Amino acid sequence: MAKAIRMTATGGPEVLEYVDVEVGEPGPGEARVRQAAIGLNYIDVYFRTGAYPQTLPAGLGMEGAGVVEAVGEGVTHVKPGDRVAYAGRPPGAYAELRNMPASVLVKLPDAIDFDTAAAMMLQGLTVQYLFRRTFPLQGGKTILFHAAAGGVGLIACQWAKALGVTMIGTVGSDEKAELAKAHGCTHTINYNKEDFVERVKEITGGKGVPVVYDSIGKDTFTGSLDCLSPLGMMVSFGAASGPVPPFSLNELASRGSLFITRPSVFNYTAKREDLDSMAADLFHMVESRKIVIGINQRYALKDAGQAHRDLESRKTTGSTILIP
Template sequence: MVKAVRMHQVGGPEVMVYEEVALGKLGPGDVLVRHKACGLNYIDVYFRTGLYPQALPAGLGMEGAGIVEAVGEGVTYVAVGDRVAYAGRPVGAYAEARIMPADTLVRLPDSISFETAAAMMLQGLTVQYLFHRTFALQGGETILFHAAAGGVGLIACQWARAIGVTMIGTVGSDEKAALAKAHGCAHVINYNTENFVERVKEITGGKGVPVVYDSIGKDTFINSLDCLSPLGMMVSFGNASGAVPPFSLNELASRGSLFITRPSLMSYTAKRSDLETMAAHLFSMVESGKVKIDIHQRYPLSEVAQAHQDLEARKTTGSTILIP
């Protein structure tokens, strides 16, 4: 038996229960991972509230780092004693230990700590695919990135600077603006005191940007379209303010034949070869010092409800981890 966070119904942070669960038996291709740290991400809220449905009772969490304690038949990617990390399905990372499919794990370099890995895998891999596959930045572009002081945002600020991209970031307070600026965001807009559409047009000389990366959703979607130049790409990769409501495709045509995509990390890492390539790129960015992972909040796993409350209240910045 191990301690894990489970929910027996969907709802607010109070539905998460810290309880003992049975690990079960290793099947072919399975690995037992003893967690040293687990990541907290906004997608966890979507599962908790039922926006992303799953059979109940269920675990939560999609990111963790730890040590392989046992392997099932046919496992070749990792061995007992390996330091490993992961991000993605199956859900259930909020636990002292868990059984995972071996092909979802990557070996962790000795230079990267368990806490850093748990704080960066989902968010860092997200920035990797957003910048290099969803809309492949070459350097020299000016982009708009919402929630620039969040976990994904602070990684994006540094990554953009490293590859020669001018990032315009939006935030909700002057404190968050200073944080984004300190991490390499070239232009920071406080959307509570400034009109971000007008500021983007001002910064770009009226041209707009070729791509908008938006994890906010409902509150920023239409205005984000107005920030794009003709033939620009709207990348909607989250719903922190709620799901984007239905809209007419004419909204894209009237603004200059815009493109739109709704990507997810799991699609980009579905092939083992892609996962390994993306993880290697992320590790190299962190090991080089071009991207530093800022862990601004640590909570005991037993206090996960408070962590969710702070996340939803937008009290957190940078990355947050849970310690089993």
């Protein structure tokens, strides 16, 4: 038997139960992974609350790192004893041991420890596709990135600096502003004290930015559109404040023929060759120390509910991991 977090209903953090589970042999295309560390991400909240539906009872968690114990029929790219990390479906990372699709596993370089890997896979691959593929960034560009002091945000600060990109980041406190700046964010805006649209226009001399990366959703959506220059792109990749309400496409036309996309890391990593190349890019950035993963919170797996409370109340900064 192994310990795991399971939920039989959707709702608040109280639905997360710490239970014993039976983990058998891996089936065809699966691997059994003994997990050393597990990543906590806002997408876990979406699954817990039912915003992202799944069949119950269910596990939770999208990323982790550990050692392969066994592989099922047809699995050749990893073997028992391999150090691996992953970010992918189905949920179920909140566990000491799990059988999972081997297709999402990548071998972990020796220079990257398990805690770092668990803290960076989903968030790091997210920044990789946002900056390299959704709207490929080049030095000299100026961007707006919401939640700059969060797990994704602090990686984005460092990656933007490495690319020579001027990053304007929104934060919720002066302390978070200092944290974002320390990680390479050029300009910070405390949205509890300032109007971020006015500040973006001020910083850019009224031009706006060519791209906005927004994981906040409802509260920032319209303002984000107002920060874009003509033909700019709105990248809405999350909804921490709630889903974006329906809007007229004329809103895009009236602001200068804007583009909008709602991407997901799982679409970008669906092909094995894309996952391998994206992971290699992320590993290179971390191994070269251009990106340092800040693990600012650690919780025991049994305390996953408290971790969710702290995440939702915006008490956390940087990356958070659960330790089995």
